[in-house]
Amino acid sequence: MADYLLYAAQPSYFSAKVRACFQYKRIPYTELPFNFDRLRDVILPRTGMHLFPVVICPDDTTLQDSCDIVAELERRHPERPVVPEDPVLRVLALLFETYADEFLMIVGGYYRWVPEATREWALRMFAVLAGWGSQDKAGAQQVADMTAVQIESRLPAIGADRPETGAAIQACFERLCARLEEHFAADEFFLLGARPTLADLGMMNAMFGHLWRDPGPANDFLHRSCIRTGIWIDRMHAAAGEPADGALYVAKTLEPVLAEIGAAFGHMAAATLDAADRRLPSQAIGEVAKPGLGRIDTFLLDAPMNRPATSYTAWKLQRLIDAYRAVPAAQRAEADRLLGVAGMLDVCGRTPAWRLEKRDFKLYVASA
Numbered sequence: 001m002a003d004y005l006l007y008a009a010q011p012s013y014f015s016a017k018v019r020a021c022f023q024y025k026r027i028p029y030t031e032l033p034f035n036f037d038r039l040r041d042v043i044l045p046r047t048g049m050h051l052f053p054v055v056i057c058p059d060d061t062t063l064q065d066s067c068d069i070v071a072e073l074e075r076r077h078p079e080r081p082v083v084p085e086d087p088v089l090r091v092l093a094l095l096f097e098t099y100a101d102e103f104l105m106i107v108g109g110y111y112r113w114v115p116e117a118t119r120e121w122a123l124r125m126f127a128v129l130a131g132w133g134s135q136d137k138a139g140a141q142q143v144a145d146m147t148a149v150q151i152e153s154r155l156p157a158i159g160a161d162r163p164e165t166g167a168a169i170q171a172c173f174e175r176l177c178a179r180l181e182e183h184f185a186a187d188e189f190f191l192l193g194a195r196p197t198l199a200d201l202g203m204m205n206a207m208f209g210h211l212w213r214d215p216g217p218a219n220d221f222l223h224r225s226c227i228r229t230g231i232w233i234d235r236m237h238a239a240a241g242e243p244a245d246g247a248l249y250v251a252k253t254l255e256p257v258l259a260e261i262g263a264a265f266g267h268m269a270a271a272t273l274d275a276a277d278r279r280l281p282s283q284a285i286g287e288v289a290k291p292g293l294g295r296i297d298t299f300l301l302d303a304p305m306n307r308p309a310t311s312y313t314a315w316k317l318q319r320l321i322d323a324y325r326a327v328p329a330a331q332r333a334e335a336d337r338l339l340g341v342a343g344m345l346d347v348c349g350r351t352p353a354w355r356l357e358k359r360d361f362k363l364y365v366a367s368a
């Protein structure tokens, strides 16, 4: 079998999940580091977007979006599965992925772009990535400058540059790390039992590209104060050697980790669904969903936060609701208890009057 081609980057937020999936599943792949030429010649023409990671399969199919890439790799290569068979654990795995992708990205963005020394480093790092191996160094520099400006401009839009929001983001991060460290200190090696799952892929992804690698306060904190969490990140990033035969279960020490999800993300997730309820039903079935759902008033721990909501996040929450609906009656009570601990029972129990469907890398409004 020819290798899968993975267009990704070490410092990218969403690349580590896909890389760790290839690793854990022991699927042969070649990683082609993101640069300007690959963006212009492969990523843009194949997806119409400038986002990575992107995977080209041996049959020439293009995959985009880390969660769809992992789902498709799981479908094509069911051995060494990452999605738990148990319906309750499956909901939890998706919850971790959703929280890591949609909430912890705020934390990653904050630590990369707000501390001045990290920001200055990140600008240089972007230029290195775009230019490395490119035939068009001037074009690469231009794209690096543009991308950095675009990403940076999103921070004031969520208030991440305000001191009270910054303090809440730091508190969310440090509290989460403390709970993870306690979980691992109870001789747990992974989040949902004795082997890696999508929960580990998602959470490690959120840590690796920015928080664990970028020089700065988050990196310092993780390396100095969270020794076990750091080793778990490294193990997940080289996951080909990890065991695939252990049992999956919810350890007592996972519940405080789940509680941190609710404290940070519960209200934001519910407010995103409210925004989708207001906006999506007015769009015709079959239309491409408008990416923005307007701004929502939410809060992070005690800090008020006004931020844009997106159809993309609503779609991620829809996946979670679908997984919750698939839990059989006999396991409902256990699912409800754990989702209650995670502050996500309201979100999972909803019946949205809209539905989103992904085709050709785009979200469409479908009939509910």
Ligand SMILES: N[C@@H](CCC(=O)N[C@@H](CS)C(=O)NCC(=O)O)C(=O)O
Binding pocket: 012, 013, 014, 015, 050, 051, 052, 053, 064, 065, 066, 067, 101, 147, 150
């Ligand atoms: N939902 C997508 C998000 C991909 C994404 O945002 N990728 C970042 C790098 S990790 C990117 O390409 N950023 C460039 C930009 O936003 O223009 C996924 O999970 O793959």
